[in-house]
Each structure stands twice: as structure tokens, then as C-alpha cells.
Amino acid sequence: MSEKSPKDEDFEAAKRASVAQLLMKCGRLLNERGVQHFGEEMGVDTLRAAHTNLFPHIDMEGTRLTDLAQRVGISKQAVGQLVDELEEMGAVERVPDPADGRAKLIRFASEGGQPVLMRGMAVLGQLEAQIQDEIGARQMKQLHRALLAIEAWLSARPTDEEASRSAR
Numbered sequence: 134m135s136e137k138s139p140k141d142e143d144f145e146a147a148k149r150a151s152v153a154q155l156l157m158k159c160g161r162l163l164n165e166r167g168v169q170h171f172g173e174e175m176g177v178d179t180l181r182a183a184h185t186n187l188f189p190h191i192d193m194e195g196t197r198l199t200d201l202a203q204r205v206g207i208s209k210q211a212v213g214q215l216v217d218e219l220e221e222m223g224a225v226e227r228v229p230d231p232a233d234g235r236a237k238l239i240r241f242a243s244e245g246g247q248p249v250l251m252r253g254m255a256v257l258g259q260l261e262a263q264i265q266d267e268i269g270a271r272q273m274k275q276l277h278r279a280l281l282a283i284e285a286w287l288s289a290r291p292t293d294e295e296a297s298r299s300a301r
Contacts, residue, residue, distance in 0.1 A: 156283075163260060164182055164185065165182065166260055167185065167253070167256055167257060167260060168180055168181065168182050168184075168185050170256045170259070170260070171185065171252070171253045171256045174252050174253075174255075174256055175222060175223070175224065175249070175252065177222045179218065179222065180222065183215055184215055184218065184219055184222075184224070185253075186205065187201065187205060187212070187215055187216070187219070188250065188253065190204040190205055191225065191239060191240065191241060192240075193240065193241070193248070194238070194240065195228060195230070195238025195239060195240035196238060196239055196240070197230065197236055197237070197238060197239070198212055198213060198216065198237070198239060201216075201239060216239050220242075223242055223244075223249065224241065224242055224249050224250075225239050225240065225241055225242055225249075226239075226240060226241075226242045227239055228240060261273070
């Protein structure tokens with residue numbers, strides 16, 4: 134096993150000191166667990182993080198493919214392939230857009246009158262319970278409040294790309 138150089142140790146210390154870095158790492162690790170558990174819940178072994186990355190961007194009433202691609206920041210072709218795969222898994226469905234009969238909306242598929250996404254939310258609830266068992270209810274509530282504040286702050290400010298688009 135090789136020893137870490139002082140530069141490596143400095144870099145690792147900087148990463149551990151960065152709240153943003155920790156948020157991104159925790160998000161990735163939580164997403165990996167969620168994907169695994171949700172895939173097991175749905176009885177599929179082909180679910181990937183690329184699939185679940187679409188979920189927050191799909192409106193309950195449905196979202197057009199072009200809007201979904203724009204929200205996620207990838208090509209329509211890439212989103213179309215992911216949607217095809219999610220449709221095969223039974224997670225989403227394409228339905229006619231009531232505003233434009235030529236267009237289709239992507240929405241969460243239903244199972245027993247409930248969106249399949251609710252099964253995913255149950256998986257997230259289980260993961261949150263495990264985290265709460267580890268850090269305690271008080272810290273979990275504090276974390277939730279802090280994340281809500283960060284999300285509100287970030288949502289209220291356009292990204293550089295959004296600002297440049299609106300300036301055009």
C-alpha cells in the first residue's frame with residue numbers, strides 16, 4: 134500500500150472541509166443506495182443513476198421530452214433513450230399532451246392508482262430512517278432545515294447559463 138504524499142493529504146483535507154464537496158459526495162452515495170433499493174423494489178436490475186436523475190424533473194401531470202432534456206441538460210436523444218428504458222421497466226409512460234395532440238408527455242406510470250414514484254419515495258424514507266438512526270432525530274431535523282434553506286437560496290438565483298439565456 135502506498136503512502137499519501139503531503140499534497141494528497143492536503144487535497145483530501147480540503148475536500149473534507151468543503152461543505153459543497155460533502156453535499157455532492159453524500160448525494161452521490163445516497164443516490165447509489167436509492168437506485169439499488171428502488172431497482173430491487175421494482176424487480177429490475179437495469180435501473181441506473183442516469184434513470185433516476187430524470188425523476189426530479191418529471192412533473193406529476195407529465196413533461197415533454199424536449200423540456201425534460203433542457204431541465205436535465207442533456208440531448209433529447211439521450212433523454213429519449215432513458216425514457217424508453219424507464220418505460221420498459223414500467224416506471225414512466227408516454228401519454229398524449231392535452232394541449233397539443235401531436236406531442237407526448239412523459240409521466241410516472243401508475244400502479245394501483247398510485248404513481249410508481251411513490252415506491253421510490255418509500256425507499257427514500259427507509260434510507261432517511263437509517264440516517265436518522267445513525268445521527269439522531271435532532272440532527273436529522275437540523276439537517277432537513279439547513280437543506281431546505283440551501284435549496285431555497287439556490288432556487289432563487291439563476292445559474293450563469295440561465296442568466297445568459299434570459300439576457301439574450
